[in-house]
Amino acid sequence: MVTTILQSILSVLSALVIGLFFMGLFRIIMARIHWRYGPPLVQPVIDIIKLFFQRSVSHGIMFDLGLILSLAGSMVIILFMPFGNGCWCPLSGSGGLLVILYIMLLMPFGIALSGGAGGNPNVSIGISRKLILSLGYEVPFLLIVLAVMTRYKSISLVEIVRYQQDLQWGLFSWPLCLPGIAYFLILPAMLGIRPFDVASAPQEISSGPMAEYGGKYLAFVHIEHAFGLSITIALFVNLFLGGADNILFLFIKMLVVFVLGLFVHAVFPRFRVEQAIKYLWKWPTALAFVGLVVTLLVK
Amino acid sequence: MTPGILLSIAFAGALLTYLLGKLSSRARDYCAVIISLIVVGSTTVIYGKSLEQILPFKFLGLPLALRTNMLAWFFAITIAVVGALSIIFSLSYIKGRERTNLYYFLILLVNASMLGIVLSGDLLSFYIFWEIMSWSTFLLISYNRGSALSAGMKYIIMSLAGSAAYLIAALSIYAKCGTLIISSLSTMLKTASSGYTLFILILGFITFGIKNAVLPFHTWLPDAHSEAPSPFSAVLSGILIKMGTYGLLLFLYVLVGLKTFVDLKCGILSVQSFLCWLGAITIVIPTFIALLQDDAKRLLAWHSIGQVGYIILGIGFGTGLSVAGGIFHVMNHATFKALLFLSIGAVEYRTGGVRDLNSLGGLMKKMPITFIGALVGAFGIIGIPLTNGFVSKWLIYKALISNGAPFLAFAALIGTWGTLLSFYKFIHNIFLGQLPEKYKDIKKAPVSMKLPILIYAAIIVLFGILPGIPLKVINIIVNSFGLDSLQVSLWGIGSETGALNTINICAVILVATIVAWLVFRMAHRSVPLSQEDSYAAGAAIPKDKYHHTVDFYNPLYRMIGPYLKDVIDQFYYWIARRVEMLCDGIRHVYTGDVGNYVAYIVLFVALLITAQIWWQPW
Numbered sequence: 001m002v003t004t005i006l007q008s009i010l011s012v013l014s015a016l017v018i019g020l021f022f023m024g025l026f027r028i029i030m031a032r033i034h035w036r037y038g039p040p041l042v043q044p045v046i047d048i049i050k051l052f053f054q055r056s057v058s059h060g061i062m063f064d065l066g067l068i069l070s071l072a073g074s075m076v077i078i079l080f081m082p083f084g085n086g087c088w089c090p091l092s093g094s095g096g097l098l099v100i101l102y103i104m105l106l107m108p109f110g111i112a113l114s115g116g117a118g119g120n121p122n123v124s125i126g127i128s129r130k131l132i133l134s135l136g137y138e139v140p141f142l143l144i145v146l147a148v149m150t151r152y153k154s155i156s157l158v159e160i161v162r163y164q165q166d167l168q169w170g171l172f173s174w175p176l177c178l179p180g181i182a183y184f185l186i187l188p189a190m191l192g193i194r195p196f197d198v199a200s201a202p203q204e205i206s207s208g209p210m211a212e213y214g215g216k217y218l219a220f221v222h223i224e225h226a227f228g229l230s231i232t233i234a235l236f237v238n239l240f241l242g243g244a245d246n247i248l249f250l251f252i253k254m255l256v257v258f259v260l261g262l263f264v265h266a267v268f269p270r271f272r273v274e275q276a277i278k279y280l281w282k283w284p285t286a287l288a289f290v291g292l293v294v295t296l297l298v299k
Numbered sequence: 300m301t302p303g304i305l306l307s308i309a310f311a312g313a314l315l316t317y318l319l320g321k322l323s324s325r326a327r328d329y330c331a332v333i334i335s336l337i338v339v340g341s342t343t344v345i346y347g348k349s350l351e352q353i354l355p356f357k358f359l360g361l362p363l364a365l366r367t368n369m370l371a372w373f374f375a376i377t378i379a380v381v382g383a384l385s386i387i388f389s390l391s392y393i394k395g396r397e398r399t400n401l402y403y404f405l406i407l408l409v410n411a412s413m414l415g416i417v418l419s420g421d422l423l424s425f426y427i428f429w430e431i432m433s434w435s436t437f438l439l440i441s442y443n444r445g446s447a448l449s450a451g452m453k454y455i456i457m458s459l460a461g462s463a464a465y466l467i468a469a470l471s472i473y474a475k476c477g478t479l480i481i482s483s484l485s486t487m488l489k490t491a492s493s494g495y496t497l498f499i500l501i502l503g504f505i506t507f508g509i510k511n512a513v514l515p516f517h518t519w520l521p522d523a524h525s526e527a528p529s530p531f532s533a534v535l536s537g538i539l540i541k542m543g544t545y546g547l548l549l550f551l552y553v554l555v556g557l558k559t560f561v562d563l564k565c566g567i568l569s570v571q572s573f574l575c576w577l578g579a580i581t582i583v584i585p586t587f588i589a590l591l592q593d594d595a596k597r598l599l600a601w602h603s604i605g606q607v608g609y610i611i612l613g614i615g616f617g618t619g620l621s622v623a624g625g626i627f628h629v630m631n632h633a634t635f636k637a638l639l640f641l642s643i644g645a646v647e648y649r650t651g652g653v654r655d656l657n658s659l660g661g662l663m664k665k666m667p668i669t670f671i672g673a674l675v676g677a678f679g680i681i682g683i684p685l686t687n688g689f690v691s692k693w694l695i696y697k698a699l700i701s702n703g704a705p706f707l708a709f710a711a712l713i714g715t716w717g718t719l720l721s722f723y724k725f726i727h728n729i730f731l732g733q734l735p736e737k738y739k740d741i742k743k744a745p746v747s748m749k750l751p752i753l754i755y756a757a758i759i760v761l762f763g764i765l766p767g768i769p770l771k772v773i774n775i776i777v778n779s780f781g782l783d784s785l786q787v788s789l790w791g792i793g794s795e796t797g798a799l800n801t802i803n804i805c806a807v808i809l810v811a812t813i814v815a816w817l818v819f820r821m822a823h824r825s826v827p828l829s830q831e832d833s834y835a836a837g838a839a840i841p842k843d844k845y846h847h848t849v850d851f852y853n854p855l856y857r858m859i860g861p862y863l864k865d866v867i868d869q870f871y872y873w874i875a876r877r878v879e880m881l882c883d884g885i886r887h888v889y890t891g892d893v894g895n896y897v898a899y900i901v902l903f904v905a906l907l908i909t910a911q912i913w914w915q916p917w
Binding site: 008052053054055056057058059060062064067068069071072073075076079098099101102103105106109112113116117118119120121122124127128129131132134135138139142143146147149150153155206211212215216217219220272273274277278292295296 | 700799812829
């Protein structure tokens with residue numbers, strides 16, 4: 001019991017640290033690509049601490065609660081995710097990957113409820129775009145996850161990691177390489193980075209869902225963003241790169257995936273939401289679909 | 300307490316309420332509520348009993364029987380509770396309208412006849428109750444007159460087609476087996492030839508598919524659900540369409556039996572996979588059509604069809620887990636859909652009948668309880684953990700994935716995303732966003748509306764955290780069908796390839812929420828501001844100028860809207876028009892004028908005489 005609680009706290013904290021590190025790294029790498037010097041690595045942490053001491057405005061109870069719900073949802077997912085060696089997964093026996101899929105709904109939904117209560121037109125536009133985009137990437141994403149679950153005949157992420165460590169990494173095994181590539185193609189959309197940053201789009205709609213947030217609200221959104229980065233990339237590593245024996249290896253694998261994703265972000269302009277959906281429902285979906293069919297046939 | 304007494308109370312109560320209404324409307328209201336509560340109480344009493352009762356009188360020379368078992372009880376308690384809560388909600392909703400006596404009489408009659416359907420022990424009394432239900436439903440759907448009349452007409456025509464199919468099935472079963480008592484049929488039909496079984500199942504599928512609104516028989520539902528009075532929409536969507544599910548369960552698992560059903564094939568297509576894929580299509584297409592609706596009740600109605608898809612998929616897939624999930628979803632859908640209909644009913648009541656999603660908004664602060672109800676209902680229908688919808692959907696997904704049907708699972712999962720999008724729109728456009736000026740003085744919902752809303756919300760959360768309570772009953776039903784039983788504990792399901800533990804999920808979500816809340820509280824206090832005072836890059840947002848909810852998913856609408864037309868409905872209308880033209884043509888001949896008929900007779904006789912003169916055939 002005590003070890004479970006300790007593991008839970010440790011995995012949540014490490015996910016937060018990894019996420020914040022990625023956010024810092026993100027800004028440095030982007031700056032170097034732009035021929036700038038960039039902020040220090042710990043800038044996101046400094047920002048969050050600063051934001052907690054700033055004044056903020058609230059638009060009512062739902063405005064607060066939605067945000068809290070969203071952050072709680074992201075912390076809960078971490079507990080379902082194997083963080084190194086498969087043993088740092090305190091809730092592996094409570095519903096598996098299906099629960100992760102479902103609690104992943106809570107993150108955008110919580111923000112959407114909170115933002116909606118604000119009554120700002122930019123927020124409404126941003127949320128509408130975010131939800132449409134999520135429908136866009138969810139189609140290939142579900143096919144990918146189903147292909148993996150069908151291949152290993154399990155809905156438990158811990159078992160999926162174990163199979164890969166015994167046999168071969170998913171990304172380098174036939175036919176799972178197809179959904180693996182598809183996952184990488186939709187990763188920018190899931191992370192909400194360019195070319196898929198329609199939802200926040202700072203130059204068009206004042207950062208969309210975040211327009212009304214200031215002070216601790218913005219700090220919460222940043223923390224949640226850090227968690228979101230960790231979750232999405234850790235899920236990719238666990239599904240296709242064989243998880244990891246300990247948190248260090250997990251971190252290295254995640255770093256590689258993240259930096260590759262960043263290069264995509266750096267060179268692309270922004271899609272419109274229709275263009276984004278058209279892209280997401282074309283190549284990644286086709287790859288994931290073929291992958292799932294082949295998985296069914298070769299089993 | 301026997302089923303006979305229960306049904307007598309229910310039917311006599313309906314009549315008594317009607318008669319009392321002639322004297323005093325107050326007494327009638329009390330009477331309706333008390334009768335419905337007595338029905339709930341007496342249904343609870345027959346829990347766990349399994350008996351069959353042959354009635355002392357016959358109809359058309361055939362014995363009539365009533366029976367009760369776990370399956371019947373499970374449906375009966377859902378009917379009784381949904382009915383009672385809807386009647387409580389009606390107290391203020393229907394007050395001051397015309398024909399209230401008839402309304403209460405009919406809604407009690409619908410409840411009684413639905414109880415009759417699930418408690419009937421032979422196919423004839425099943426048919427009698429089925430028809431009482433269909434006709435009283437027709438009157439209730441068209442209660443509002445106007446466009447409700449054509450919605451009711453559409454319903455009753457489709458319903459009659461279903462009844463005709465049922466009658467053919469029942470007659471042919473009687474001709475073959477010589478009895479209509481379900482308990483004796485269940486042993487006889489299991490040995491019937493596969494061709495005959497298929498014939499019976501197809502007829503049953505038409506009957507129950509129409510009531511259940513499975514694609515392609517769904518077209519009556521969107522009109523009927525949106526035009527009916529809201530408390531009755533809750534009954535209609537919550538439990539009445541599930542009578543089709545009950546009938547399907549009865550035909551598939553009680554009469555035909557699991558083994559025959561699973562082995563049944565029509566050419567290369569197995570009946571089971573046909574049913575599953577139909578369920579999958581019924582999930583996806585209606586859910587995405589729902590996403591594009593602007594009328595709140597129409598949106599809910601399309602989702603009823605979508606959710607029925609999950610039930611059909613679960614029942615059709617035919618493993619212990621999936622059937623349990625399907626049956627559990629019957630009850631879950633009844634709770635959250637009734638809750639959603641009641642919430643929009645309360646909004647409709649306070650705003651004077653407005654249910655257009657493009658003109659509401661910001662009602663959260665004005666109607667907090669209704670908002671909580673709608674939110675819990677939305678969470679339930681999306682299937683967010685800690686609601687009952689999550690558990691039933693989890694069971695279905697789990698069954699599909701572990702038995703190697705990922706495409707069916709994909710249809711079910713993507714349906715959930717469609718549901719999320721449309722229910723965010725539902726919540727956002729009614730309760731969030733800016734409050735229009737005209738709704739500034741709106742009042743909270745009355746107590747008789749809040750009470751059912753809160754009860755439903757409590758049921759949804761309770762069965763989401765402790766799903767073992769209903770699953771224990773469902774496990775017995777599933778066992779009686781000859782399927783594998785589940786390892787049910789109070790808070791989840793254990794199985795070899797992945798378990799579900801709702802208590803763990805509940806605990807971590809609670810702890811995480813408390814942690815997040817503590818961090819939130821410890822930080823600097825925020826300053827409350829009104830909704831109008833929001834950031835717009837230096838410009839002020841004029842009041843009531845922009846409506847943030849209009850065309851909420853416009854980019855998506857532009858993309859998928861053209862593909863999502865209700866082709867089947869258009870096809871039915873095309874048939875209807877052709878039949879109308881044909882009948883018009885015939886009317887030119889059958890004018891109704893005696894003179895014309897005399898002329899026809901004279902002409903015919905002349906023809907005969909001519910023929911005789913020319914060819915002399917006689």
